[in-house]
Amino acid sequence: xxxxxxxxxxxxxxxxxxxxxxxxxxxxxxxxxxxxxxxxxxxxxxxxxxxxxxxxxxxxxxxxxxxxxxxxxxxxxxxxxxxxxxxxxxxxxxxxxxxxxxxxxxxxxxxxxxxxxxxxxxxxxxxxxxxxxxxxxxxxxxxxxxxxxxxxxxxxxxxxxxxxxxxxxxxxxxxxxxxxxxxxxxxxxxxxxxxxxxxxxxxxxxxxxxxxxxxxxxxxxxxxxxxxxxxxxxxxxxxxxxxxxxxxxxxxxxxxxxxxxxxxxxxxxxxxxxxxxxxxxxxxxxxxxxxxxxxxxxxxxxxxxxxxxxxxxxxxxxxxxxxxxxxxxxxxxxxxxxxxxxxxxxxxxxxxxxxxxxxxxxx
Numbered sequence: 182x183x184x185x186x187x188x189x190x191x192x193x194x195x196x197x198x199x200x201x202x203x204x205x206x207x208x209x210x211x212x213x214x215x216x217x218x219x220x221x222x223x224x225x226x227x228x229x230x231x232x233x234x235x236x237x238x239x240x241x242x243x244x245x246x247x248x249x250x251x252x253x254x255x256x257x258x259x260x261x262x263x264x265x266x267x268x269x270x271x272x273x274x275x276x277x278x279x280x281x282x283x284x285x286x287x288x289x290x291x292x293x294x295x296x297x298x299x300x301x302x303x304x305x306x307x308x309x310x311x312x313x314x315x316x317x318x319x320x321x322x323x324x325x326x327x328x329x330x331x332x333x334x335x336x337x338x339x340x341x342x343x344x345x346x347x348x349x350x351x352x353x354x355x356x357x358x359x360x361x362x363x364x365x366x367x368x369x370x371x372x373x374x375x376x377x378x379x380x381x382x383x384x385x386x387x388x389x390x391x392x393x394x395x396x397x398x399x400x401x402x403x404x405x406x407x408x409x410x411x412x413x414x415x416x417x418x419x420x421x422x423x424x425x426x427x428x429x430x431x432x433x434x435x436x437x438x439x440x441x442x443x444x445x446x447x448x449x450x451x452x453x454x455x456x457x458x459x460x461x462x463x464x465x466x467x468x469x470x471x472x473x474x475x476x477x478x479x480x481x482x483x484x485x486x487x488x489x490x491x492x493x494x495x496x497x498x499x500x501x502x503x504x505x506x507x508x509x510x511x512x513x514x515x516x517x518x519x520x521x522x523x524x525x526x527x528x529x530x531x532x533x534x535x536x537x538x539x540x541x542x543x544x
Contacts, residue, residue, distance in 0.1 A: 184269075186268070198260075204254060205381060222275040235263065253271045283484075299371045305379075317371075318370065325363045364376060379403050443541045451509060451544060465519065465543070471527060471528040482514065521540070
């Protein structure tokens with residue numbers, strides 16, 4: 182399905198109300214188009230007061246015959262002017278969800294973005310390599326082939342055997358050096374934080390030996406595919422997903438470690454009230470938050486003044502007109518508005534923030 186791309190900063194800036202819809206993936210034996218229409222019907226029933234233009238925009242999207250409707254789960258937002266955007270997501274709810282509030286509920290999209298890891302996959306042999314680049318918004322495959330001298334050889338014997346083998350080894354190493362340079366260029370191109378390499382063991386060894394220090398730091402060897410395979414990248418997908426998830430998880434661990442250290446040294450705002458106050462005052466560098474779709478705690482925002490608080494009276498005392506918003510969405514909106522970072526984290530754990538929200542302070 183082709184959808185207008187969803188940019189969080191753009192949708193946080195749009196005036197409310199915003200309709201947010203999250204539709205689960207169809208079952209394996211279900212007709213995707215009919216399932217999409219049925220789930221949208223269920224979602225629409227949850228938001229009877231949603232703007233007509235927002236409803237119509239998603240109606241048109243769902244009914245468009247030109248759309249290809251095979252998807253994992255489908256996340257959509259629409260506003261009162263009929264603007265719509267969205268994206269397919271790997272994970273999804275058990276049943277359709279819809280809400281219509283001052284702010285969009287962008288947690289699922291933001292989680293997908295933070296779990297995305299730009300990466301490169303390399304399948305190499307003694308001639309060259311196939312290099313698959315995956316960056317945010319771009320994906321391509323490159324093919325690199327070096328000199329093929331003596332690669333497909335017979336069985337020379339006698340006194341020349343050793344010299345012949347050495348010449349072949351030199352050629353393989355030369356090819357691997359060229360592959361290493363191309364892989365490093367691919368790493369830089371997409372800002373890859375993971376480079377997974379599979380293929381001929383000797384070629385992998387040579388590539389590893391010729392890797393730059395920056396490439397070596399993100400290089401991981403995986404088993405299970407060769408260049409001659411019909412779909413080598415497809416064969417590597419399960420192991421690659423595990424490696425990508427490991428990198429994303431390490432980022433979350435590092436964020437929680439930093440928050441815990443900041444909390445111990447008095448450089449953190451722990452809990453909703455302290456975190457929102459730090460955001461309103463521009464003192465929050467990084468927001469640490471858990472987003473549970475069933476968490477309906479409320480906060481208040483004054484969007485023009487870029488202010489947020491847990492209590493309506495806090496904003497009224499400043500002469501502002503507060504608007505109710507879901508607490509998690511208000512905190513994420515404030516992070517984008519004030520230039521703070523964010524990380525969606527698990528709800529529990531010794532380093533988790535109090536009441537599922539906190540912030541590391543600037544300075």
